[in-house]
Amino acid sequence: MKIAFSCSGNDLDAMLDPRFGRAANFLIVDEDTLAYKVISNAAISASGGAGIAAAQSILDEGVETLITGNCGPNAFQVLNTAGVKIFTGQSGQIKGLIEDYKKGVFTDSIKEATVQSHSGMGKGL
Amino acid sequence: MIISVVSGKGGTGKTSIAINLALALEEGQFLDCDVEEPNAFLFLKPEITNQMDVQVSIPDIDTVLCSGCGACVKACSFHALAQAGNKILTFENICHGCSACWLVCPQKAIKEGKRSIGFIEKGQVKSLECIQGELNLKEPSAVPIIKKMKTLIDQKKTIIIDGPPGTSCPAVEAIKGSDFCLLVTEPTPFGLHDLKVVVEVVKQQGIPCGLVINRSQGDDQIAEEFAQKENLPILLTIPLEKEIAQLYSKGIPFGKVMPQWQHKFKLLLESIKAGDAS
Numbered sequence: 001m002k003i004a005f006s007c008s009g010n011d012l013d014a015m016l017d018p019r020f021g022r023a024a025n026f027l028i029v030d031e032d033t034l035a036y037k038v039i040s041n042a043a044i045s046a047s048g049g050a051g052i053a054a055a056q057s058i059l060d061e062g063v064e065t066l067i068t069g070n071c072g073p074n075a076f077q078v079l080n081t082a083g084v085k086i087f088t089g090q091s092g093q094i095k096g097l098i099e100d101y102k103k104g105v106f107t108d109s110i111k112e113a114t115v116q117s118h119s120g121m122g123k124g125l
Numbered sequence: 126m127i128i129s130v131v132s133g134k135g136g137t138g139k140t141s142i143a144i145n146l147a148l149a150l151e152e153g154q155f156l157d158c159d160v161e162e163p164n165a166f167l168f169l170k171p172e173i174t175n176q177m178d179v180q181v182s183i184p185d186i187d188t189v190l191c192s193g194c195g196a197c198v199k200a201c202s203f204h205a206l207a208q209a210g211n212k213i214l215t216f217e218n219i220c221h222g223c224s225a226c227w228l229v230c231p232q233k234a235i236k237e238g239k240r241s242i243g244f245i246e247k248g249q250v251k252s253l254e255c256i257q258g259e260l261n262l263k264e265p266s267a268v269p270i271i272k273k274m275k276t277l278i279d280q281k282k283t284i285i286i287d288g289p290p291g292t293s294c295p296a297v298e299a300i301k302g303s304d305f306c307l308l309v310t311e312p313t314p315f316g317l318h319d320l321k322v323v324v325e326v327v328k329q330q331g332i333p334c335g336l337v338i339n340r341s342q343g344d345d346q347i348a349e350e351f352a353q354k355e356n357l358p359i360l361l362t363i364p365l366e367k368e369i370a371q372l373y374s375k376g377i378p379f380g381k382v383m384p385q386w387q388h389k390f391k392l393l394l395e396s397i398k399a400g401d402a403s
Contacts, residue, residue, distance in 0.1 A: 048265075049204025049219045056198065056207045074216055082209035 001031045003101065004058040005094045006068040010038040012095040018069025019120030021051035027094055028061050034098070037061070050120070051075030059084070067097055067106070072120070073113040085109040127284045128397055129303040131327070133319030135290035137309045138339035138363070141373060143287035144168045145380035146307070149390040152252040153283040158299040160243065160258035160270045165287050167376045171248025171255040178241050179258070179270045182222035185238030186213055197226035197235060218265055243270045247277070254282075267295040275302070283398065292319075292326045300327065305397050306334040307360070312345040320348070324355055333403035340365040360402055361393055 006023035007014040012034070017023035022044055029036045039061065043053035051071075055078035058066065066079060066086045079086055087106045090097060100106065130143040140157075144165055147155040157165035184197065184206070193211030205220040206213060217240060227235040243260040256277055258270040267289065275298075278284055288299040300306055306327045310316040320336075327334050335358045338348050342365050352359050363369070372379045380386045396402045 043204065046204060049216065052207050052214075052216060052219070053204040056204075059207075059209065074219075078207040078209055078214055081212060081214060 001065065002061065002063045003029050003031055003065045003067060003098070004061070004063040005029065005097065006041075006066075007094060012036060012093075012098070014094050016067070016069060016091050016094060016097060018091065020066070020068045020071050020075055021054045022120035023054070023068070026054070026058055026061075028058070028063060029094070029098060031065075031098075031102070049074070051117070052078055055079050065101075067101065070115040070119060071110065071113055072115050072117050074117060076110070076113040088114045126305070126398060127278070127286060127303045128305045128307060128394075129286040129288050129300040129332075130307045130309060131288035131296060131300055131323055132290060132309040132316075133292055133321075133323035134311070134316050137311045137316055138337075139290070139309050140165050140168070140287050141378070142307065142309050142337055142339070142361075142363075143285055144378045145386070145390045146394055147253055147255075147285040148378055148381055149387070149394045150253060150283055150285065153285065154254045154256065154277075154279060155285050155287070156274055156278070157255075157257040157287045158271050158274060158295070159287055159289040160260045160267045160274075160295070161289065163257045163259055166246070166248070166255065166257050168378050169248075169250050169253070169255050170376070171250045171253075173246050173248040175247040177245050177247075179243045179245060179273050180239040180241050181220075181269050182224065183217050183220050183238045183240050184215055184226045184235045186215065187234045187236070188212075190232050190234035192232050192234070194231060196229045196231060200225040200229040218263070221266075222269075242266070245270065245274055245277070254279075268298050271295055271298045283394075292322050296323075297326060297330075300330065300332065303330075303332050305403065306332045307337060307397070308334055308357070309337045309339055310348055311340045312338055312342075312348045314347065317347050317351055320351065324357070333400075335360040335397070335402045338362045358402060360396070361389060 005027045006017040006020050008024045026039050043050040051074040055075040130139050132139045157163045195208045198206045198208045205216045242264045245258045248255045258274045260267050289295045310320040341362045369379045380390045
């Protein structure tokens with residue numbers, strides 16, 4: 001199963017980016033083999049609809065689980081409709097988060113967006 | 126002739142100046158293009174004779190015909206469409222109505238739909254035709270309403286446009302095609318900062334302009350220095366005066382009840398129309 005992480009780096013040592021739609025990259029990791037692929041987030045500089053475009057790009061990779069910091073309403077709607085499980089409120093290195101995931105730490109996927117639209121646009125946050 | 130009143134900074138007195146100027150017209154049109162928070166009708170109090178809906182285009186997807194190919198999602202430059210499995214999701218607030226999705230759909234499953242984003246009201250005060258637009262709450266784009274309002278312009282008349290604050294798309298749309306821009310500023314660092322930006326926008330559009338200094342407390346050096354540097358004529362200076370503020374708070378245009386100001390707005394209008402003001 002493929003897990004997507006929002007991040008600024010491009011390997012398993014990368015730190016999780018708390019933003020989803022405006023994250024620099026997504027690391028798509030195969031849970032079983034730990035093989036990974038980096039996709040750069042083309043929506044990072046989109047004038048609008050970044051969450052939707054970012055969600056679409058990870059769906060196109062066949063992702064079933066997303067681990068990130070926060071998720072806005074539009075991205076949530078796209079991912080939720082596709083049945084992707086979303087775990088938010090996370091931070092730290094991706095390799096540590098994968099271990100946690102395998103230990104079964106992540107049990108409560110979100111049932112609604114955790115932030116409003118445009119929260120990842122860096123107004124001094 | 127179209128005269129637009131803009132400021133960059135909000136709260137400098139655009140609407141006050143615009144309505145007083147409109148009342149100085151013998152015959153003409155007044156457009157309140159600050160459609161996110163229109164307030165000119167509170168002062169002009171026209172009798173509303175006409176209300177019209179403003180609609181924008183959106184995709185209307187027939188889920189039976191849709192094959193889930195995703196061509197529409199790829200065609201959308203605004204990310205207003207997404208595909209989850211075979212389901213196409215539409216985000217109407219993000220849609221710009223560009224029509225790409227229904228043009229590319231190989232199944233002809235998408236047709237052009239419509240949704241309302243606000244309305245326009247028309248009314249009359251003596252020989253002045255008053256037009257005001259209002260954007261619905263939570264709508265992201267004021268531009269379609271301003272565009273529609275401007276189709277109601279009668280070029281044979283003198284038109285006063287009360288523009289929105291700022292210098293983004295709505296403000297640019299409001300001043301586009303104007304023959305003159307009256308820039309209203311307050312002599313403060315904030316006023317000057319936004320005035321600089323708005324002057325840049327107006328000059329880029331090639332529109333002649335002049336300055337009104339509002340709420341002057343005697344020392345207007347900050348605005349005067351900039352005006353001199355930019356070759357902007359200062360056409361009127363309005364003092365910070367209790368009587369003007371009190372009239373404003375009661376919804377009374379001060380040029381209507383203070384004869385000396387009525388006269389000054391008439392002169393200002395004449396000099397703009399004669400082309401002496403820039």
